[in-house]
Amino acid sequence: MAGHSKWSQIKRKKGANDKKRSAMYSKHIRAIQAAVRSGGSGDPSGNLSLKNAIAAAKSDTVPVDNIENAIKRAVGAGEGAAEFKEVTYEGYGPGGTAILIEALTDNVNRTVADIRAVFNKRGGSLGTSGSVAWQFEKKGVILLTDTSEQVQETAIEHGAEDIQESEEGLAISTGPNDLYAVQDALIAAGFSIENAQVDMVPSNTVAVAGDDARKLLVLIDALEELDDVQNVYSNADLPDEE
Template sequence: MAGHSKWSQIKRKKGANDKKRSAMYSKHIRAIQAAVRSGGSGDPAGNLSLKNAIAAAKTDTVPVDNIEGAIKRALGAEAGAAEFKEVTYEGYGPGGTAIFIEALTDNVNRTVADIRAVFNKRGGALGNSGSVAWQFEKKGVLLVRDASETVQELAIEHGAEDIQESEDGLEISTAPNDLYPVQDALVGGGFAVESAQITMIATNTVAVSGDDVRKLLTVIDALEELDDVQNVYSNADLPDEDDE
């Protein structure tokens, strides 16, 4: 979620227990299959949605065999198979934070009911369409462990909009269409890219402290556990000790 370092998000997901990791893999498989069906192609070179879904899956260490199997199953899906729709929801969390949710569902009524229940039980509120979306923008984000000037110059030359240094390396932000050109340039230059994916970035953040930190993380965890929810973003700026 925004407010967290992207490095911290990856560490958190990689450290998930087996049950959570299995659920996370299932969500990626669903996203890959939906991208294949909506894009009409199992080739990521000609299907940007699929390319993004595969990149996200690899970032969360989904095995290549699982990814390839999902694509094959989607290409061979029979008529009448469940069709998943991309939907977004917006809400408010503890500490005055904004929450933006991306879901993939075959039953919108079920999904909105589940999301509303999480907010109602854990101190948040489901908002109307457009209530908080304006506080986020879609960006490409790459994580590179090499923080050298050469990497930064190469990234900027090929479209990087912003570069942030952390103890783990560089977080490079791009316009969505420039994500893969920057990635290709870095890989072509011999630099390893830890991850590259399209995400939502908060345009402004809200500092959260005290008990609101625990409450907010509880809301986000509960939303992420819902089968239909793919991604949860917040504009929370959390204390360093809660980054992981």
């Protein structure tokens, strides 16, 4: 189900208009700069947070020049540069779905107020700390259109924990620290990867359809449009037509 959800996210992002794509790029740049400052290094080989941020940006087709410039600016930033705090929010959406939100903010009061307002307006509710986070686990997720046995064998040999096959292709799940070992092994073996990044994956999913599914998508879109929100995760299993 997590793989199905990731393929759906890729489709949505590829279909985003220029305004949404620009906002998405800005969020990735903020995440990269925050990772440089918190990790104390602009070298991704020694800064796992930065490596994850770069991988997520590349998966959403952020230009390499933008990524490199963001790292340079963060490395060169001295006192007075904006300090962003990583904050996680939890809530509930239509159909009894659990929603996990990752934010980067320089003003926690503003961010929580904005998120609460979206929940209230879009048929959800903001939960307390720990209310739904237990339903999600940090995992590396790799997507490929190739479903051959060779792909699966290579992934398993290098640390893959789970492989799910769908009409779109394969969704390979790894431990968060094993993502790049599996990814590099697949690339070295000549396989093309559609997407690879660390995500929060639900342990179980909730089937949501019809009016609840449409309301949930509107809620998620509204949350993702907030400047401080980096990622929105849900345990919903949505039909393709939604």
